[in-house]
Amino acid sequence: MRDELEHIARIDRYISGEMSNEEAESFEQEIEGNDALKEEVDFYDKIREGISRQVIKLDIKKAQYRFVKARKKAVRLRRLIYGGGSLLLMVVAVLVTTLPGEESEEKFIHQIFDKEDTEVEEDSFKQYLPESEFFEVPPDKDTTITSSDGLKVHIPKGAFIRPNGKRVKDPINIELAADQGMDDLVLGNLGVDNSADPLESAQVLYFNATENGQALAINDALPPYIEVPTDSVKPGMQVYNGKRSKTGEMDWYAPRLPDNFLKPVAFKYLDFLPKGFEKKVQAGLPYKNHSTTSRELLDSLFYSLATGAEFGPGLGSSKFRLGKSPNASEQMLISEADARNNEAARRLLAEAEPDAQFEPMDSTEAPAVTFDNILTSSTGPCGVAPQLIQTIRQDKFERSLLATREFEERLPAIYKTCDEKVLNLYVEHTEKNLWELDAMAADYLGKKEQASVFRNFSRQKLTNVPNSHIYSALIAKDFEKDLKAFEKEHSKKRKTYEKALQKSTKKAEKKIEQLAKEYYKVTTKRVKTRMKAYGFKVKTMGWKNIARVIEGPSYTPPPLKVSIAQNVKFDHQHAYFSVPGLNVIGQLNRVNANQFMMNEHRIMNLPRHNADEIQLIGIGYIGKDIYLKVITHPADQSGEISLTLEKTEEGKARQILKSLSGKSKAHSLITALDYQKEFYKDQQRRKKLRKEAALIVALNRLAFPCCQNSHEYIDTAVDFEAPELESGDNALWTEYETTSSKLKTKKGIEVILPNGKKKYITEEDEPALYKKYYEMFKNGETELKK
Amino acid sequence: MTDATIIEELSKGNHKEPLDLLYKYFPTIQKMVVTHGGKEEDAYDIFQDALMVLIEKAKTESFELTSSIKTYLYSVCKYKLYDKNRKDRSLSFTENVPDFLDDDTEEDLGLLQEMEKKFEIVDEILANLGQKCVDILKRFYHFKESMDTIANELGYANVNTVKTQKYKCLERARKMATGFGSIE
Numbered sequence: 030m031r032d033e034l035e036h037i038a039r040i041d042r043y044i045s046g047e048m049s050n051e052e053a054e055s056f057e058q059e060i061e062g063n064d065a066l067k068e069e070v071d072f073y074d075k076i077r078e079g080i081s082r083q084v085i086k087l088d089i090k091k092a093q094y095r096f097v098k099a100r101k102k103a104v105r106l107r108r109l110i111y112g113g114g115s116l117l118l119m120v121v122a123v124l125v126t127t128l129p130g131e132e133s134e135e136k137f138i139h140q141i142f143d144k145e146d147t148e149v150e151e152d153s154f155k156q157y158l159p160e161s162e163f164f165e166v167p168p169d170k171d172t173t174i175t176s177s178d179g180l181k182v183h184i185p186k187g188a189f190i191r192p193n194g195k196r197v198k199d200p201i202n203i204e205l206a207a208d209q210g211m212d213d214l215v216l217g218n219l220g221v222d223n224s225a226d227p228l229e230s231a232q233v234l235y236f237n238a239t240e241n242g243q244a245l246a247i248n249d250a251l252p253p254y255i256e257v258p259t260d261s262v263k264p265g266m267q268v269y270n271g272k273r274s275k276t277g278e279m280d281w282y283a284p285r286l287p288d289n290f291l292k293p294v295a296f297k298y299l300d301f302l303p304k305g306f307e308k309k310v311q312a313g314l315p316y317k318n319h320s321t322t323s324r325e326l327l328d329s330l331f332y333s334l335a336t337g338a339e340f341g342p343g344l345g346s347s348k349f350r351l352g353k354s355p356n357a358s359e360q361m362l363i364s365e366a367d368a369r370n371n372e373a374a375r376r377l378l379a380e381a382e383p384d385a386q387f388e389p390m391d392s393t394e395a396p397a398v399t400f401d402n403i404l405t406s407s408t409g410p411c412g413v414a415p416q417l418i419q420t421i422r423q424d425k426f427e428r429s430l431l432a433t434r435e436f437e438e439r440l441p442a443i444y445k446t447c448d449e450k451v452l453n454l455y456v457e458h459t460e461k462n463l464w465e466l467d468a469m470a471a472d473y474l475g476k477k478e479q480a481s482v483f484r485n486f487s488r489q490k491l492t493n494v495p496n497s498h499i500y501s502a503l504i505a506k507d508f509e510k511d512l513k514a515f516e517k518e519h520s521k522k523r524k525t526y527e528k529a530l531q532k533s534t535k536k537a538e539k540k541i542e543q544l545a546k547e548y549y550k551v552t553t554k555r556v557k558t559r560m561k562a563y564g565f566k567v568k569t570m571g572w573k574n575i576a577r578v579i580e581g582p583s584y585t586p587p588p589l590k591v592s593i594a595q596n597v598k599f600d601h602q603h604a605y606f607s608v609p610g611l612n613v614i615g616q617l618n619r620v621n622a623n624q625f626m627m628n629e630h631r632i633m634n635l636p637r638h639n640a641d642e643i644q645l646i647g648i649g650y651i652g653k654d655i656y657l658k659v660i661t662h663p664a665d666q667s668g669e670i671s672l673t674l675e676k677t678e679e680g681k682a683r684q685i686l687k688s689l690s691g692k693s694k695a696h697s698l699i700t701a702l703d704y705q706k707e708f709y710k711d712q713q714r715r716k717k718l719r720k721e722a723a724l725i726v727a728l729n730r731l732a733f734p735c736c737q738n739s740h741e742y743i744d745t746a747v748d749f750e751a752p753e754l755e756s757g758d759n760a761l762w763t764e765y766e767t768t769s770s771k772l773k774t775k776k777g778i779e780v781i782l783p784n785g786k787k788k789y790i791t792e793e794d795e796p797a798l799y800k801k802y803y804e805m806f807k808n809g810e811t812e813l814k815k
Numbered sequence: 816m817t818d819a820t821i822i823e824e825l826s827k828g829n830h831k832e833p834l835d836l837l838y839k840y841f842p843t844i845q846k847m848v849v850t851h852g853g854k855e856e857d858a859y860d861i862f863q864d865a866l867m868v869l870i871e872k873a874k875t876e877s878f879e880l881t882s883s884i885k886t887y888l889y890s891v892c893k894y895k896l897y898d899k900n901r902k903d904r905s906l907s908f909t910e911n912v913p914d915f916l917d918d919d920t921e922e923d924l925g926l927l928q929e930m931e932k933k934f935e936i937v938d939e940i941l942a943n944l945g946q947k948c949v950d951i952l953k954r955f956y957h958f959k960e961s962m963d964t965i966a967n968e969l970g971y972a973n974v975n976t977v978k979t980q981k982y983k984c985l986e987r988a989r990k991m992a993t994g995f996g997s998i999e
Contacts, residue, residue: 033982034978034979037981037985038978041955045956072988072989072992073985075933075934075937076937076941076952076985077952077956077957078934079938079940079941080941080949080952080953080956080957081957082867082934083938083953084953085830085867086867088831088834089830089834089863089866089867089870090863091831091834092831092834092837092838092866093838093859093862093863095835095838096835096838096841294943295943298943298991300990434945
């Protein structure tokens, strides 16, 4: 906080011109280079100017008032003179008053001594009084009338009574008149002048109620409320009662200042979000299609948070097992879905109770941890449901106690209680004064720490908004119904979203699974044809693919490390080799994101034995831009090579890659890279989902700090990790690596029949036959006698 | 008080006496408005706007009055009335625009319109900021009172409390401004 205050003080000194020239210059340079600072300085400057303009406008209006008041006095004096009265008074008036320039002295005296009837009319200003409007309202209904000027009168049922105290039965006639400006005040003699200081009038109005021509009295328990439209709210305004004499003199008296009167404020100006919510959202951007925060995004995110109530008590329909918590020594519940899809989840389960079964479990058993499938687990209800806030913030409640700055001030304390019942106290009793509601909240909280906060609020002795009874009745009538509607809508939206998410996830995963299968076939073929090209026979037991059991000499070329220079940050990068003479390509084994190796004991590195030179190819992508580098390297040399990729136009890149590729699809660099691009796209999709899920979890934890079962979020690795080295050409993105267990591989033996056809005998499918051939192989028998 | 003195006082922020003196020109202006078919109450608004222009200009260092203040105010009011006529088509103007249009006056009035538009949002923000905030900001930015004085006058515990309250008020104003979009 201190930093922020000093920062603002610095800006204030700049905009007030209090900085020295040097300091100001240095600050201006800082502003030039910083858009956010520039915006901030501009904003504070505008506020400063805006404040000054308002003060000037007020000074002008005060001067106008003084002018009109003085003018009115002169008018009255003129009327007095023309209307007759004491001769002495008139003579004095003639001597001291400034006469209208056009009146000659002779004409003036003639008028004074004229014998015509010059009696003063009872109320000579009457004809200039503002015109009234008339309305008829029923006595048994709450009604609001609006005048042609926008004046609103709220008349609750029972607002008027007959002079004898009895109930009004017939329609009530309302007469309403309001001044249209200074001229009405002056000419109608409505101005205020019984105060030492000049007063500025926002509105002078006349209000009367009759029943069949008979005057009615106001019921003090349920008075009508008049709303006066104004361009700006002026401080210090008071309500005066007025009494008009027979001669049209106004006496304004009994000003009352509404102490602790609450002023409703439009909901759009009130912040009902938990503390820090907006900042958290800001830090989590971009989110889906949003790159900036907006009221709509903040509200949408907040209202979409779940306390878990709609899933019912417990953890929904998923089954769980106890696993070890990644961050603590305690146990956490891990869902069946996560165990199926996530390697990290499986590890945690293996470390805890490897033999346990998945079962539906209650949230009280243990906190839940979730991985990708954040929607499969949920918490029990705790904290203040966002739908309550959503229901409160409707336009129709905008004049109630709930739409005030004072209530806004109490919300952080209400959130901290994590108890909806505290909020419900305020919602269900909006007819009471705010201090009474604060006291009720304190009593409900009893000995809890937060009780003292509400007691302090209660000491402020704040009351209510005008006509609170109308709005409390409206709230009582509509709130529960609206809340249920919002909860239902939220539940429906959530289910629709989950369904759509699961559908799109399933679709994407199916697609990537299919691609991986295809890629696996392509790389398998690539390895086989490469081996044929080399003419080597290699022992293959222990591979994930099925291959020929053959023997051959061992060869250990020295290691060759290839790294891609990181002068630019690539989205993804790869390294391949090509042996054009043999029309084969291969993928270098990946050590990490930008380092690759041709390992000495890996079969994939054969070309280094069987060729004099190889082409080393480095490729990187930034969006759609391709960066490429190809170098020729002697096959028998080891060491460390760094490739600095160069941006290459797509057409040219494809040409180069094609020239380095073999004839078949398996040895096409373009095909290989197309697969890598798809895998990268899928990785980005998963990364985005993870990020969005992480934000939602973070917002949940912020909004419901007391929830015992609030989600922990484990962000499994989204950056590329080195695969198992024996994968060789089958190297895929790490994420898919963890799900590649979906691909079935079988251990087996390739048998070549007399007719030349190949048969694969797998251990799983034909265990007896597999055992027989395996024993034969072990004993060195590679040919069937029969 | 001479015209030059009036301008000087206005530029320093001393408004009461100069404005009281300037209002003596109002009847002439009201007569001009009524003569051209306008309402008497319009004259009040038009004159207020003209005074606003005069005070804003008086605060700029480069302002030099080439005629009397009365003539200046009269020109500004006449142009404002003409502008209103263009929008309302309810007033009668027989003079050609160039006859009474003074380049400086038109520029000054254009400046007022620009500023009114620019500050429309600021005015709404200030109206909804709450009285506590407006009091602090008015005393600090317009009347240039020290934090000590503000704390004493408004009953705050100490200077730091006022600073913190002022910060919160400005933050609230910024949030409201975000709701409107840019206030550029």
